[in-house]
Each structure stands twice: as C-alpha cells, then as structure tokens.
Amino acid sequence: MKRVVLLNLAIILAMAHLQGADTIQVKPNQVPILIDRADNVLFYVRVNARESKELNEVNLRFANSMNMVEVEAVKLYYSGTEAPQRFGEVHYAPVRQYVSSHTPGMTRKANPSYSIKVAEVLSPANEVTLTSNYKLFPGINYFWISLQMKPDASLLTTVDVDFTTGKLDGKQAPLHFANESKPFRLGVGVRHAGDDGSAAYRIPGLVTSKEGTLLGVYDVRYNSSVDLQEYVDVGLSRSTNKGQTWE
Structure with a gap:
C-alpha cells in the first residue's frame, strides 16, 4: 500500500x-x-x-x-x-x-x-x-x-x-x-522594392509564349506603392529557363 x-x-x-x-x-x-x-x-x-x-x-x-x-x-x-x-x-x-x-x-x-x-x-x-x-x-x-x-x-x-x-x-x-x-x-523575387530606383512593383501578370518563354508584367511604381494618380510605368521581365532566372 x-x-x-x-x-x-x-x-x-x-x-x-x-x-x-x-x-x-x-x-x-x-x-x-x-x-x-x-x-x-x-x-x-x-x-x-x-x-x-x-x-x-x-x-x-x-x-x-x-x-x-x-x-x-x-x-x-x-x-x-x-x-x-x-x-x-x-x-x-x-x-x-x-x-x-x-x-x-x-x-x-x-x-x-x-x-x-x-x-x-x-x-x-x-x-x-x-x-x-x-x-x-x-x-x-x-x-x-x-x-x-x-x-x-x-x-x-x-x-x-x-x-x-x-x-x-x-x-x-x-x-x-x-x-x-x-x-x-x-x-524567385523577380522584382523587389528599391530595384532600379522604384519604390514598389505591383499588379503582376504572367503568361507563357509559344516558345515556352515566361513573360512577367507588373506596375513599376516609382514614388510609392499607391494607386493612380502617380508616376507609374508597366515593366516586363522574361525567363527562358522556366522561371529559374529572369532578365
């Protein structure tokens, strides 16, 4: 016990x-x-x-x-x-x-x-x-x-x-x-805030060409990340190796 x-x-x-x-x-x-x-x-x-x-x-x-x-x-x-x-x-x-x-x-x-x-x-x-x-x-x-x-x-x-x-x-x-x-x-971060003097990159899109090239498009927002009206361009990056590297 x-x-x-x-x-x-x-x-x-x-x-x-x-x-x-x-x-x-x-x-x-x-x-x-x-x-x-x-x-x-x-x-x-x-x-x-x-x-x-x-x-x-x-x-x-x-x-x-x-x-x-x-x-x-x-x-x-x-x-x-x-x-x-x-x-x-x-x-x-x-x-x-x-x-x-x-x-x-x-x-x-x-x-x-x-x-x-x-x-x-x-x-x-x-x-x-x-x-x-x-x-x-x-x-x-x-x-x-x-x-x-x-x-x-x-x-x-x-x-x-x-x-x-x-x-x-x-x-x-x-x-x-x-x-x-x-x-x-x-x-892979295709574009980062501060790259090429841009404050932000937003609104991405991605397509594949007939040749298999990846095309990435995005807003290049130079001054800030806010929407229009602002200083904004459209940017393009491409990858020929399935996204491993971009140019």
Missing part, C-alpha cells in the same frame, strides 16, 4: 513539474522560400520565461528526400521581448515582418532592428542543432529560424523540415505548435 501511495505521489509531482515547465511555442511559417533572399522565415519561436534562464539549443530535421547541397545556411535569430501594450495577447513576433515585403533595400535580408544572430550552421546536414545558450529576459522572448538557399537551388525543390526539440536550462522543453508544419515551395 505504501509503495502505491509513493508511486502516485511521484506521478503527481512529475506532472506538476511538467505543467510548470516553460514551454517553447513554435509557429511554422507558410510563405514560399525565395532563393534570392539571404533570410527566409521557417519558424517563429516564443518563450515565456517564467523560470528558465537560457535557451540552449533548438533542433531541426530536414526530410531525407531533400537535397541539402542546395542549402547555404540555417540561422537562429533573437528578436526581443514583448511590448507592454501587448501584454495579455498571444503573438509570435514583436514586429509584423522580419524580412520586409515592401521597404526598399530590406526585402532580401533580416531586419537588423529585430534580428540578433545567435547561432548559424553553414552547409547543414539533415539534422541541424542551433546552439545559442542565449540568456532570457523574464517574460516573453522572441526568436526566429531563418533559411538561406544557394543561388543555384532548383525551383522544383520543396523544403520539408520539422522543429523537433529545444532545450531550456539544459533540459528538453515541452513544445507547443500554433499550426501544422507544411513543406515550403521555392520561388
């Missing part, structure tokens, strides 16, 4: 410890990976540090079917703490975009104001460990995981990757996922 009581007590204590342990909250991104970007968001990471002092590491696993030769680097960034005006809400990043979709000169790399690189693995294998030992502030801490592809990566490649484990204070932490992780398709 005494053994049963002690066993039940041990189970209760273990469950209480698990429930009280800080959790690594993960939100997989659902936006295509751009080959011409130095940074693409794979995962948003949120740690509410009630007891934990350090994020030691996070671990990823790429599918065996993926050609890892095409991957340049996997990076872990720290991006700050929660703003007081957002206390009580659940967010996975302190800013809307870590890589801007519209700010000239900021559409191909991480926003330095919210991206302190704390770990990086170059030419990774399928199993990736990002070791940071980064000290946490009490409360919400934000991180994100970035993927950089090599310039010659194929558009036909899909990136299938899982966030498998993470450690806080040297111990494996519970994980909570905000949504299901799905494979990423690859893409």
Whole structure:
C-alpha cells in the first residue's frame, strides 16, 4: 500500500513539474522560400520565461528526400521581448515582418532592428542543432529560424523540415505548435522594392509564349506603392529557363 501511495505521489509531482515547465511555442511559417533572399522565415519561436534562464539549443530535421547541397545556411535569430501594450495577447513576433515585403533595400535580408544572430550552421546536414545558450529576459522572448538557399537551388525543390526539440536550462522543453508544419515551395523575387530606383512593383501578370518563354508584367511604381494618380510605368521581365532566372 505504501509503495502505491509513493508511486502516485511521484506521478503527481512529475506532472506538476511538467505543467510548470516553460514551454517553447513554435509557429511554422507558410510563405514560399525565395532563393534570392539571404533570410527566409521557417519558424517563429516564443518563450515565456517564467523560470528558465537560457535557451540552449533548438533542433531541426530536414526530410531525407531533400537535397541539402542546395542549402547555404540555417540561422537562429533573437528578436526581443514583448511590448507592454501587448501584454495579455498571444503573438509570435514583436514586429509584423522580419524580412520586409515592401521597404526598399530590406526585402532580401533580416531586419537588423529585430534580428540578433545567435547561432548559424553553414552547409547543414539533415539534422541541424542551433546552439545559442542565449540568456532570457523574464517574460516573453522572441526568436526566429531563418533559411538561406544557394543561388543555384532548383525551383522544383520543396523544403520539408520539422522543429523537433529545444532545450531550456539544459533540459528538453515541452513544445507547443500554433499550426501544422507544411513543406515550403521555392520561388524567385523577380522584382523587389528599391530595384532600379522604384519604390514598389505591383499588379503582376504572367503568361507563357509559344516558345515556352515566361513573360512577367507588373506596375513599376516609382514614388510609392499607391494607386493612380502617380508616376507609374508597366515593366516586363522574361525567363527562358522556366522561371529559374529572369532578365
């Protein structure tokens, strides 16, 4: 009888410890990976540090079917703490975009104001460990995981990757996922804000010629992204290799 009581007590204590342990909250991104970007968001990471002092590491696993030769680097960034005006809400990043979709000169790399690189693995294998030992502030801490592809990566490649484990204070932490992780398709940014002195490119269209050439058309909005009346031209780019490169 005494053994049963002690066993039940041990189970209760273990469950209480698990429930009280800080959790690594993960939100997989659902936006295509751009080959011409130095940074693409794979995962948003949120740690509410009630007891934990350090994020030691996070671990990823790429599918065996993926050609890892095409991957340049996997990076872990720290991006700050929660703003007081957002206390009580659940967010996975302190800013809307870590890589801007519209700010000239900021559409191909991480926003330095919210991206302190704390770990990086170059030419990774399928199993990736990002070791940071980064000290946490009490409360919400934000991180994100970035993927950089090599310039010659194929558009036909899909990136299938899982966030498998993470450690806080040297111990494996519970994980909570905000949504299901799905494979990423690859893409190319044909035109970016700031290219050729234009503030924005909008309203794209795409056709294929009889010869198989891809023709992309779009607004070239020189001064801003707003609609007419403004200084706007029509631009044209073409690809003769099924979208891999453009001219």
